[in-house]
Amino acid sequence: MVSFISHTTIDCADAFSLSNWWKPVLGYTDIEGDPNEAGDEECVIHDPETGHRLLFIEVPDAAAAKRRCGKNRLHLDLRPRDRTRDQELEALLAHGATTVEDLRGKYGPGTGWVVLADPEGNEFCILRSEAEATH
Template sequence: MSSLVAHTTIDAHDAYALSEFWKRVLGYVDLDGDPNLPGHEECMIRDPETGHRLLFIEVPDDKVVKNRLHLDLRPRDVGREAEVERLLALGAMVVADRRVDGGAGWFTLADPEGNEFCVLRSQDELDAAGVAQP
């Protein structure tokens, strides 16, 4: 027996604003027939290709420590540095630069509410470096 991940939930102070940020980051969309609107306490978005869903739900608690679970993003159409610049323009903040000599490593960023996520090298960058990734 096993379970299926129905969606990934992210706590937020403003579910709508955070869902809008992540829609731009990931290219996700609102659910058909269930658009997210300002003031909604729960906002779900989905990947139009895979169907993966993220649910943003309003909670009164402040984020106070490092996330125990986070997303690792691999840019689709640009390199890691260009994607980091795009995300910063959308409102992300740099938490740490974990790049190392030779191009390996990642950037740790935070969304507008402080939730950390990482930006890895693109598949094209990995291929050019001869690095196999699962």
């Protein structure tokens, strides 16, 4: 049995706002011919290079659902394409992400990651860039 991942779904309170928040973070765009609009209950964005899609779906009381489950059971680990981890962290914080836990240096100098949250509290991690990870 073999399947492939069609898209990754993120439950949220405001699909349009959250999809717009994530677009510049990942370099994703709306799908041609299927623009996301204010008030849409489902919004899809995709990576124009790989085709990976994120689907944001409005669900009733997403915050209560998260409290019942505790920590996110699935989260994104981001690796900067053209900056260092710390430069990307600075940009993400300026964009509105919040720090959940700073684990830089966890395994010695120059190691680790930072756990962040998007505007709706969905956690994600910012890792070291590939250049930093190989040194």
